[in-house]
Amino acid sequence: MKDKFDVLIIGGGPGGLTIGSLLAKEGVSSAIIEREPNLGGRYRSVNFHGCRSDNGIRMPTAMVRKPEETFMHKFLDHMGIAPKETKEIDWTMGLLNKDSPNRIEYFSMDPNKGVENFFDFFAFGSGLPMEEPSRQSLSKAFKIMEDTSEEECRRLVNVSFDDWINRNVEDPIANAVLHLASPLMGALATDVNYGGFANVLGTFPRVGALLFWYPTQGHMEDMVITPLTKYYLDHGGTVLANRRARSILIENAEAKGAIVHNNETRFLEEYSAPIVICAIPIFEALARNVLRREFLTEDWAESIELCGRLTYEDLSVFYLLREEVIPKDGYGWVHIFDPDYGLPTYVGDWCLGYPLFNVKEPPGKQYLYSYIPGGLPDTHFGLTSSPETVNEAIRRWEDAVIKVFPDFAKAIEFKGISLQLNWGRYAWAKVPTEIDIESPNIKGLYFAGDSIRSVTSMVSDKIYQMVFPLCERILKYMRS
Numbered sequence: 001m002k003d004k005f006d007v008l009i010i011g012g013g014p015g016g017l018t019i020g021s022l023l024a025k026e027g028v029s030s031a032i033i034e035r036e037p038n039l040g041g042r043y044r045s046v047n048f049h050g051c052r053s054d055n056g057i058r059m060p061t062a063m064v065r066k067p068e069e070t071f072m073h074k075f076l077d078h079m080g081i082a083p084k085e086t087k088e089i090d091w092t093m094g095l096l097n098k099d100s101p102n103r104i105e106y107f108s109m110d111p112n113k114g115v116e117n118f119f120d121f122f123a124f125g126s127g128l129p130m131e132e133p134s135r136q137s138l139s140k141a142f143k144i145m146e147d148t149s150e151e152e153c154r155r156l157v158n159v160s161f162d163d164w165i166n167r168n169v170e171d172p173i174a175n176a177v178l179h180l181a182s183p184l185m186g187a188l189a190t191d192v193n194y195g196g197f198a199n200v201l202g203t204f205p206r207v208g209a210l211l212f213w214y215p216t217q218g219h220m221e222d223m224v225i226t227p228l229t230k231y232y233l234d235h236g237g238t239v240l241a242n243r244r245a246r247s248i249l250i251e252n253a254e255a256k257g258a259i260v261h262n263n264e265t266r267f268l269e270e271y272s273a274p275i276v277i278c279a280i281p282i283f284e285a286l287a288r289n290v291l292r293r294e295f296l297t298e299d300w301a302e303s304i305e306l307c308g309r310l311t312y313e314d315l316s317v318f319y320l321l322r323e324e325v326i327p328k329d330g331y332g333w334v335h336i337f338d339p340d341y342g343l344p345t346y347v348g349d350w351c352l353g354y355p356l357f358n359v360k361e362p363p364g365k366q367y368l369y370s371y372i373p374g375g376l377p378d379t380h381f382g383l384t385s386s387p388e389t390v391n392e393a394i395r396r397w398e399d400a401v402i403k404v405f406p407d408f409a410k411a412i413e414f415k416g417i418s419l420q421l422n423w424g425r426y427a428w429a430k431v432p433t434e435i436d437i438e439s440p441n442i443k444g445l446y447f448a449g450d451s452i453r454s455v456t457s458m459v460s461d462k463i464y465q466m467v468f469p470l471c472e473r474i475l476k477y478m479r480s
């Protein structure tokens with residue numbers, strides 16, 4: 001069997017679906033090859049004992065002031081499916097009180113405080129004193145980042161954030177606070193590149209805080225995947241689900257299509273197309289030979305391998321509680337710091353299902369999940385972790401919650417664990433060159449999704465930022 005398409009998209013997560021829909025809007029038909037029965041990737045919802053929710057914490061995030069300013073919202077608006085109403089979500093730290101059990105102190109970011117906000121936020125969580133010299137030193141560091149252009153940031157992806165901090169920030173407290181920013185993102189300052197961080201943190205003085213938002217109804221799947229899939233199918237797109245791409249075909253340095261394993265028939269199928277978009281995490285494509293190393297330039301291969309080394313899974317534990325244990329009128333999403341480890345130590349987040357993530361709970365019960373980012377010395381989950389590491393992280397998180405809400409343990413009716421590839425921080429690895437949306441050496445080969453381009457907007461907002469230039473380049477190539 002050999003079907004022919006103009007464009008073949010490998011992977012039907014937000015990355016593949018956005019470019020497929022945008023091309024469809026431009027009148028270009030394509031086919032999406034998706035390994036699972038349904039599109040959506042890591043935006044797919046889960047059903048936990050009757051409570052449907054995102055598969056772990058997932059909120060549109062960016063360094064802007066309003067949801068409408070995010071690339072995601074702009075893209076959905078461009079496609080005519082922007083959510084009518086959204087809510088903003090507080091970014092809150094919760095510090096357990098060592099001297100007074102059952103007490104937690106909260107501190108939320110206030111965008112009106114500008115860059116001071118960042119200092120106070122991290123000082124609160126870490127317990128570090130923020131005196132004037134440290135504030136001045138941090139202001140100087142933020143000013144350098146603010147003045148670094150996006151182009152310059154791209155050239156600095158080969159400098160580690162750690163090197164940059166140590167060279168530019170003498171004050172020890174300021175130095176420690178900047179180092180603290182990276183573990184909270186789930187990777188150490190030694191591993192991540194300065195360019196990506198400068199690009200994000202440099203906007204802090206202007207914007208004042210990270211924005212987190214969410215639709216007032218439904219989940220990420222409902223807001224993005226369901227309407228985009230409908231749009232895609234209504235505008236000539238083809239979904240080839242339950243099919244796993246085995247290898248992207250390349251001949252004479254030109255993309256030719258892909259070999260695909262049909263999970264139902266168990267036969268191999270060949271699809272030909274002069275344009276192939278690889279929208280699965282690029283290090284996975286390389287590791288599984290979907291994209292053969294010989295088709296990459298040396299600096300790309302090295303960069304992808306370095307990104308792959310920053311690939312950890314995030315841990316979420318879902319709980320359905322017999323009763324409401326955590327008050328809903330406080331904060332819904334909280335980073336918990338436990339001071340019982342010497343210094344206040346980040347043990348993970350708690351996230352309330354309702355009302356924060358629009359989960360319908362059975363009457364009288366409470367749906368809650370933890371979020372513990374991988375990639376820190378204690379939480380190298382999944383790809384390299386042992387069950388002991390995972391259990392130890394869960395124990396620390398549960399212990400902290402029980403300290404403030406002693407009824408938590410006995411209220412657990414159901415508990416489930418989810419480990420998933422984390423949210424794109426691998427693209428921040430210190431690399432010789434930034435992985436781009438277009439192959440430098442293979443004609444017709446393009447890339448989408450959250451594993452490429454380190455100097456971008458944050459988390460999956462970057463996908464919606466990249467989709468417009470990607471579409472333009474493909475259209476230009478088709479016309480040439």
Ligand SMILES: Cc1cc2nc3c(=O)[nH]c(=O)nc-3n(C[C@H](O)[C@H](O)[C@H](O)COP(=O)(O)OP(=O)(O)OC[C@H]3O[C@@H](n4cnc5c(N)ncnc54)[C@H](O)[C@@H]3O)c2cc1C
Pocket residue numbers: 010011012013014015016033034035036039040041042043055056057058059060061243244245246279280281290314315316420421422423424448449450451458459460461463
């Ligand atoms: C726990 C967690 C929390 C997160 N929190 C946030 C958040 O708060 N805000 C935010 O913006 N983002 C968040 N994200 C990140 C967000 O989910 C990802 O950035 C986004 O899903 C990436 O989209 P993608 O299309 O690149 O990849 P994916 O969503 O992974 O989609 C890739 C698709 O390709 C398919 N596939 C893989 N291999 C093959 C193959 N060989 N053949 C065919 N198909 C294949 C997969 O089944 C999948 O459907 C979070 C992610 C996790 C795991």
